[in-house]
Amino acid sequence: MNLYHSNSEASVKKFAEATKERYEQGLQEVDQPFSGWDFSYVTGSGRLQSGILPWSYGTMARRLLDQTERMLDMGTGGGEMLSRLRPLPPYTCATEGYLPNIPIAEERLQPLGVKVLPVTDDSQLPFADGEFDLILNRHESYDEQEVRRILAVGGLFLTQQVGWSDCREINDRLGIPMPADYAGWELDRAVLQLEQCGFRILEQREANPAQRFYDIGALVYYLKTIPWQVPDFKVEQFRQPLMDIHMEMEHNGFWEVQQKRFVILAVKE
Known part of the structure; x- marks a missing residue:
């Protein structure tokens, strides 16, 4: 009997079983709860990591807040980002379209004096003409005509957006087309729409940072x-x-996709 060969077969079998067990356990993480806009369940442990952008949305926003009296944060999620930008302007409002996030945002933001309002239609915001000096928008849809309406003349609009081609490697591997609703949503289109609406672009940048998943549960x-x-x-459906x-993660230590981000700072003239 070849004991070396027998031990090798046992080791290979044990490794294969452990690999399959990690896969099955990872699939179960789809049932983990998620609230607000907090990805710390996977980012806090480093299981999901994103490349560094050549700009900081938070820093750009913080600089604008210092010269603002009336501000709106569109799509605040659970208020995570906005709460980290304090001290906030004397008059600060926030909107959120996902209703389960509203009580989360209120609990976090109301103690800071922020009024949180539910919004389901980008073209009908519950604010007066020229109500704000600054509108922040991070990864939230918007109607440029409505943004212009509620901004004062000389008011600023800062938005960081996710481009349509974001993480398209996921869709390619799963055999699912990219969402048709957002087709072509990239920096050039966003800039053109704002300019046609009467905004002047002060700054525009785009980047394609890598995003790495280190285990299938994170994905x-x-x-x-x-x-x-x-x-x-x-x-x-996608086993x-x-x-x-x-298996690629097990072999390489990670699986990488390309994000698509762009940022625009515009002024209403």
């Missing part, structure tokens, strides 16, 4: 939290491509 959790990437995502990605 399925991510897809569960951003339903527009793969609508109606169900792990059972084989997810297994293929899992």
